[in-house]
Amino acid sequence: MKDKDSKKTDFQEKNLRKANDIDFFVGQRILMRRNLLGWDQKKLADKLGISFQQLQKYEQGKNRISASRLWDISRALGVPIDFFFYDVEESSKEKILYKKETITLVSSFYKIPNRDIASHIFTVAKDLAKFKSFKKS
Numbered sequence: 001m002k003d004k005d006s007k008k009t010d011f012q013e014k015n016l017r018k019a020n021d022i023d024f025f026v027g028q029r030i031l032m033r034r035n036l037l038g039w040d041q042k043k044l045a046d047k048l049g050i051s052f053q054q055l056q057k058y059e060q061g062k063n064r065i066s067a068s069r070l071w072d073i074s075r076a077l078g079v080p081i082d083f084f085f086y087d088v089e090e091s092s093k094e095k096i097l098y099k100k101e102t103i104t105l106v107s108s109f110y111k112i113p114n115r116d117i118a119s120h121i122f123t124v125a126k127d128l129a130k131f132k133s134f135k136k137s
Helices: 021-036 041-048 052-059 067-077 081-085 100-110 115-130
Strands: none
Touching: 021 041, 021 052, 021 067, 021 081, 021 100, 041 052, 041 067, 067 081, 100 115
């Protein structure tokens, strides 16, 4: 007779309470949206009625987020639930979109009131990116 534990499936063998790559991905999406709104952790945490430390754990993917908490987060950030899972299959790509400097750059770009100037800046940035001869400083 087989041991009771030997019948466990791969799914059952995973520690269901332990955070995983999807939790990290969702946390990064929360961080990205919060930064795009220009909010610090305390502001979002206050809206959710949690500590900023708890929010930090969610954003770092250290703690899992319950369905009801994710619902609350989506309402606070003004996005649908599927926002947190968009492109999850492509999560192995470089995380350039989640870097704080990328979010700051994009946010700053859209704050430029003169769209003609913004268009020129965009063109210059694209042209500079084509040069391979720039030395790293």
